[in-house]
Amino acid sequence: MITIAAPREPAPETRVALVPEVVAALVRPGHRVLVESGAGSAAHYPDDAYAAAGAELVSAVDLSAVDVLVHVTPLPPGALGRLREGAVTLGLAGPAQDRLEPANRRRVTMLAFEHLPRTSRAQAMDVLSSQALTAGYRAVLEAAVRLPRFFPLAMTAAGTVPPAKVVVLGVGVAGLQAIATARRLGAKVAANDIRPDSAEEVRSVGATFIDVGLDAEAGAGPGGYARSLADTAAERQQAALAPHVADADVLITTAAVPGRRAPRLVTASMVAAMRPGSVVVDLAAAGGGNVEGSRPGQDVAVPSSRGGGTVTVVGLASAPSDLPTDASRLFAKNVANVLALLTGDDGELIMPLEDDIVDGMALTHDGRARHGLDSSHDTAGADR
Structure with a gap:
């Protein structure tokens, strides 16, 4: 089973990457879900609702103990450098050039919703469309x-x-x-x-x-x-x-x-x-x-x-941030649908790059930038 964490997003962002309904679905098969205290407050999801759904509320997410970090806004480079080696991030990446080097140094797999293939199978995971x-x-x-x-x-x-x-x-x-x-x-x-x-x-x-x-x-x-x-x-x-x-x-x-x-x-x-x-x-x-x-x-x-x-x-x-309750609900469901692709039959974390959705979303993996992205730490070219 894997440890999934949702941090409190930096202001002025009001959305949150996980909502209690989705937390309950992730906890049910045995996954551990960490939610930073107050992460859902601006979207009107109180801490008590997360606790009732089975999340562990933490004052700050220990990034070194996380398998998958889910987020709305692009992560700062410093956060990527504190993740455990081989961890996965899932969220919006924005312009990612300054994040490639710290991600590759920690062999972090960055999955970006902006790069999700526009296919029928991917529609249930399409954050850009839901937002x-x-x-x-x-x-x-x-x-x-x-x-x-x-x-x-x-x-x-x-x-x-x-x-x-x-x-x-x-x-x-x-x-x-x-x-x-x-x-x-x-x-x-x-x-x-x-x-x-x-x-x-x-x-x-x-x-x-x-x-x-x-x-x-x-x-x-x-x-x-x-x-x-x-x-x-x-x-x-x-x-x-x-x-x-x-x-x-x-x-x-x-x-x-x-x-x-x-x-x-x-x-x-x-x-x-x-x-x-x-x-x-x-x-x-x-x-x-x-x-x-x-x-x-x-x-x-x-x-x-x-x-x-x-x-x-x-x-x-950011119009979706003006409707954070439903925008977060849709975002979290998109997140859960991607997480289903990253979970093996025994509940372990997998990275099936042979899947066109995972392949398209992965900006970095195993110490390399992918899909033609440049990185000062990536001299081997795209891993395809």
């Missing part, structure tokens, strides 16, 4: 509370209030959830994505597809995810989207390219052309921003060129 679901929902709520008008159509004795017009750019999991949430609130929704199958997806949730006339196949990347457009194509896309953005009351952008800076979809002049009081929510603000001028964790007022007033640009730093 994007919460982000898309949250983006619409953030827009709704800032918009100085109704989302739904309202017919009253005093007159009719037309529905808000919402435009969503990027139709992955976050975008589809944003469309569905805006529709449930009664808005009129249109959306665009460069992936070839996005038009059908948009229409399936009741929105209008914005066709910008680009070769959709050029935007299809591995696993069906979008990839960056060439500069000329991006400019044509912006020009085609400009009138739709100008006519919107709410603009929500969700486009991201895994491992790269977020594509710039909306220029400052496009924002300024929106009506006074309009709201823009940029879910990609922390990754460089889909919207020029957005700032992670800040509301930016942009003067409107249409008769005074401002447009509010909301840069969400």
Whole structure:
């Protein structure tokens, strides 16, 4: 049996990598689960609930005694250096270059959710998708509370209030959830994505597809995810989207390219052309921003060129962290599904690199960086 630990995440992160429900499922077959005291407090999972589920509450996780360390935010290099030799980390890795050397020195296997293969079998382990679901929902709520008008159509004795017009750019999991949430609130929704199958997806949730006339196949990347457009194509896309953005009351952008800076979809002049009081929510603000001028964790007022007033640009730093209870529940279930792949028939820790999911997620293993990643401690090349 193995020892699994979940630390308290550093502020401002409010999520936790394990929730009591998942702890109970891990303890049942005999695994030992350590949870740092207060780890779930910000997500409204109290210490008592973890204890009742069978976790051992500790004031600080002894990293030298852990087989698998599960986490939400990328681990600091110093923590990797304190893990026992051969331990496993499982969580979000972010830019990992500064973590490779300490991980390899301790022969730690780093499993990164960002590198999970986008396959049907991996869907139950896909943290990026589960957290994007919460982000898309949250983006619409953030827009709704800032918009100085109704989302739904309202017919009253005093007159009719037309529905808000919402435009969503990027139709992955976050975008589809944003469309569905805006529709449930009664808005009129249109959306665009460069992936070839996005038009059908948009229409399936009741929105209008914005066709910008680009070769959709050029935007299809591995696993069906979008990839960056060439500069000329991006400019044509912006020009085609400009009138739709100008006519919107709410603009929500969700486009991201895994491992790269977020594509710039909306220029400052496009924002300024929106009506006074309009709201823009940029879910990609922390990754460089889909919207020029957005700032992670800040509301930016942009003067409107249409008769005074401002447009509010909301840069969400981490939308899932604003819904930590359910975001943590989904994250923890993703973690448990990966842990099932790492547990042998006798409950021992295994590392089945022949499995495409484990192989794809492993950034380091047995003292080497993998998949072409560089490390000053890794002179032998990728272990594949």
